[in-house]
Amino acid sequence: MTKNxxxxxxxxxxxxDPDANCAVEGRHDALSSPVRHGKIRVEACKRGLQKTxxxxxxxxxxxxLFYEARTAQMxxxxxxxxxxxxxxxxxxxxxxxxxxxxxxxxGVPMKxxxxxxxxxxxxxxxxxxxxxxxxxxxxxxxxxxQAVVRVxxxxxxxxxxxxxxxxxxxxxxxxxxxxxxxxxxxELALPSFLDSKGKxxxxxxxxxFEGQRGSGEYVDAVLWARDIAKNGLFVFSIHPWHxxxxxxxxxxxxxxxxxxxxxxxxxxxxxxxxxGIQMLRQDTYMENxxxxxxxxxxxxxxxx
Ligand SMILES: [Zn+2]
Numbered sequence: 001m002t003k004n005x006x007x008x009x010x011x012x013x014x015x016x017d018p019d020a021n022c023a024v025e026g027r028h029d030a031l032s033s034p035v036r037h038g039k040i041r042v043e044a045c046k047r048g049l050q051k052t053x054x055x056x057x058x059x060x061x062x063x064x065l066f067y068e069a070r071t072a073q074m075x076x077x078x079x080x081x082x083x084x085x086x087x088x089x090x091x092x093x094x095x096x097x098x099x100x101x102x103x104x105x106x107g108v109p110m111k112x113x114x115x116x117x118x119x120x121x122x123x124x125x126x127x128x129x130x131x132x133x134x135x136x137x138x139x140x141x142x143x144x145x146q147a148v149v150r151v152x153x154x155x156x157x158x159x160x161x162x163x164x165x166x167x168x169x170x171x172x173x174x175x176x177x178x179x180x181x182x183x184x185x186x187e188l189a190l191p192s193f194l195d196s197k198g199k200x201x202x203x204x205x206x207x208x209f210e211g212q213r214g215s216g217e218y219v220d221a222v223l224w225a226r227d228i229a230k231n232g233l234f235v236f237s238i239h240p241w242h243x244x245x246x247x248x249x250x251x252x253x254x255x256x257x258x259x260x261x262x263x264x265x266x267x268x269x270x271x272x273x274x275x276g277i278q279m280l281r282q283d284t285y286m287e288n289x290x291x292x293x294x295x296x297x298x299x300x301x302x303x304x
Contacts, residue, residue, distance in 0.1 A: 008173070008226040008277045009233045009285050011188075012061060012268070013161065014052060015138065016075075017068040017098050019044040019241040020249035023105035023141065028114075030098035030140065033249035042074045044251070048240030049075070053085055055265055059272045064282040066094035066138040066161075069122035072129055083130050090281040092136030093157070096122035102143045112147040119151055135283055138162050142190070149181040159186045159286055161235060164202060167191040167225055173232020175289055188282050190235050193221050203235060208263050209242040209252075215263040219270045226276045233285045238264070 019041040020033040032041040056063050065086055076082055095101075096118040103109030110118075119137075126134050135158040139148060142162040152160060160178065165171045175186040192202045195217055203221070207213040218236070225234050243260045245251050252260065271279060 006230045006276070008222070008229055009231070010222060010271055010277050010279050011233060011235045011282045011285060012056065012063040012279065013066060013092075013138070013235055013237045013282065014049070014063060015066050015068075015094055015237055015239050016045060016049060017071050017094060017140070017239065017241075018042055019245050020247055021098050023098075023100040025105065025107055027106055028097070028099040028108065028110055028118075030100070033247065040070070040074070041249070042071055042078070042241075044241035044244035045071060045239075046075055046078060046080060048243040049080075049085075051243055051261060052238065052240050052264065053089075055261075055268055056089070059268045061268060061272065061279050062088050062090070062281045062284070064090040064092055064136060064161075066092045066136070067126055068094045068096070068098050068140075069125040070097045072126060076129060086130065090136065090283045091126060091130045091132060091134055092138065092161075092282070093119070093122050093126055093134050094138050095119065095140045096125070098140040100141065100143075101139060101148050102145055104141070104143060110147075112151060115147055116151045116154070119148075119155060123155060123157075135159065136161055136188075144181070146181040146183075149178050149183045149185060153183055153185045157185065159188050159282070161188045161190065161282060163187050163189040164192050165189040166200075167193050167229055167232075167234070169228075173225070173229040173234055175233070175286060186286060188233060188235060188286060190237060191225070193224065196220070204237045205264070205267070206239065206242055206247070209260050210247060215266040218267050219274075222271060222274065222277065226274070233282070233289075235282065236267075 018032050021030040022033045024035050100106040137152045137157045137160050139162040144162045177184045178187050195201050
């Protein structure tokens with residue numbers, strides 16, 4: 001990642017969590033919609049994950065997989081060989097049971113002690129299943145506060161990827177320490193940007209599956225970012241279940257499922273052949289960035 005490369009780096013991340021999950025009043029963990037059934041379902045997640053991993057393989061793309069630990073356990077119990085399927089990808093943590101840490105919907109914010117308990121358990125479960133170190137963290141609903149950040153730093157995570165930041169003149173996609181939470185842990189933020197009508201959009205692909213946006217808009221966003229965020233990272237995010245069920249948990253019909261897969265494939269294939277960008281895992285980007293940063297400061301020291 002030397003300065004003369006002038007590439008935009010693009011990461012595909014997956015939030016692998018229960019189908020159409022939803023925070024629930026009065027409890028920390030999430031349930032699948034409709035929550036009145038009191039159930040956790042991962043059938044759509046399983047099918048969507050299989051399909052997405054197939055597409056990533058077909059286009060030779062290494063991605064970052066943020067696993068909710070409970071979902072990973074359920075998928076393994078259902079016969080999925082997650083360690084083999086995830087082999088080329090980064091394995092990161094997306095909580096234990098998709099807890100509403102800040103209590104925004106549950107009404108019961110979690111104390112630092114229980115945050116530490118559940119995140120420790122999540123990390124242990126994932127490291128046990130995948131037999132490797134888990135370095136990245138993304139909070140459920142992408143909501144973090146100082147207590148969450150303190151806990152993940154204490155547990156040895158190397159980066160967080162929960163914040164959303166407007167890509168542009170102020171921020172060009174580079175990692176930054178979470179100073180606003182009084183922490184040195186690095187943030188690999190998700191970008192927000194404007195569509196052709198000047199309306200704000202995010203790099204979460206949910207709006208495609210809910211029929212609110214077209215896949216071309218995301219390809220256009222990367223073309224724009226390529227010019228203004230050189231050496232920066234553009235992180236996409238996908239919920240695998242969303243290929244098969246909508247946010248309310250209603251199954252898509254066969255035609256819609258095909259459309260969803262085609263849209264995802266359209267984006268991946270366009271990114272893969274785009275000039276001036278390189279696709280990589282978030283941990284790879286972070287390691288390269290840290291290395292070039294160290295080289296920069298060493299050069300400065302030897303000059304002074
Ligand atoms: Zn999630």
